[in-house]
Amino acid sequence: MQHRILLVAGFFPPYSPLGAVRAPMLARWWSQQGHDVRVIALENPAVAGQLEHCLAPEAVRYIPFSPPAPVLRQAADSAKVLLAKPDSRIKPHIESCKTLYRQVVHFPDRYRKWIKPAVEHAVAMAGQWQPDLS
Numbered sequence: 001m002q003h004r005i006l007l008v009a010g011f012f013p014p015y016s017p018l019g020a021v022r023a024p025m026l027a028r029w030w031s032q033q034g035h036d037v038r039v040i041a042l043e044n045p046a047v048a049g050q051l052e053h054c055l056a057p058e059a060v061r062y063i064p065f066s067p068p069a070p071v072l073r074q075a076a077d078s079a080k081v082l083l084a085k086p087d088s089r090i091k092p093h094i095e096s097c098k099t100l101y102r103q104v105v106h107f108p109d110r111y112r113k114w115i116k117p118a119v120e121h122a123v124a125m126a127g128q129w130q131p132d133l134s
Contacts, residue, residue, distance in 0.1 A: 002034050002035055002036065003035045003036070003131075003132040003133055004035070004036045004038070004129065004130065004131045004132045004133070005030050005035050005036065005037045005038070005131055005132065005133045006038050006039075006040065006122065006125075006131035006133070007023060007026065007027055007030075007037060007038070007039045007040075008039075008040045008041075008118060008122070009023035009039060009040075009041045009042075010041070010042050010111055011023065011041070011042065011047065011049075012024060012027075012039055012041030012042075012053065012060065012062075013049060013051040013052055013053045014048055014049060014051070014052070014053075015041065015042060015043055015044045015045065015047055015048060015049070015062065016047065016049045016051060017047055017049050018049050018050050018051065020049065020051075021051065023039075023041070024051055024052075024053045024054075027039060027053060027054070027055055028053070028054045031054055031055060032054075037055060037059060038055075038059050038060070038061075038125070038129065038131070039053075039055065039059065039060045039061070040061050040063065040118045040121055040122060041060065041061070041062055041063070042062070042063060042065050042111055042114045043062030043063060043064050043065055043114075044065040044111075046065075061121055061125075063114040063117045063118045063121065064114070064117075065111065065113070065114055066113045066114075
């Protein structure tokens with residue numbers, strides 16, 4: 001029995017680190033079993049990996065990734081400079097601030113901005129193609 005499967009993946013080739021192999025391998029296996037597989041994934045050219053996927057180009061929709069705002073990026077860059085050669089007395093405080101920054105700015109995670117457009121695309125897609133499994 002053939003199923004229509006929607007796979008929503010944070011990392012999917014070519015925008016996936018080498019260690020992120022589960023999503024493309026699942027998509028390949030399902031496709032080889034005769035299922036109609038579609039993917040919604042994060043587009044992040046900064047994380048270009050070595051893997052390919054076997055799906056038709058129209059079966060994969062990449063949602064663009066927006067990095068943090070320039071002010072937040074500047075704060076992160078400043079923290080990196082301080083961490084490069086910190087005074088041993090302030091290093092623990094800088095590390096704590098860095099951790100706090102990541103937790104607050106990137107809550108629930110740094111890729112959260114692609115979730116809303118991904119859901120919007122999935123809803124729009126349902127007019128022409130509805131998955132049996134997602």
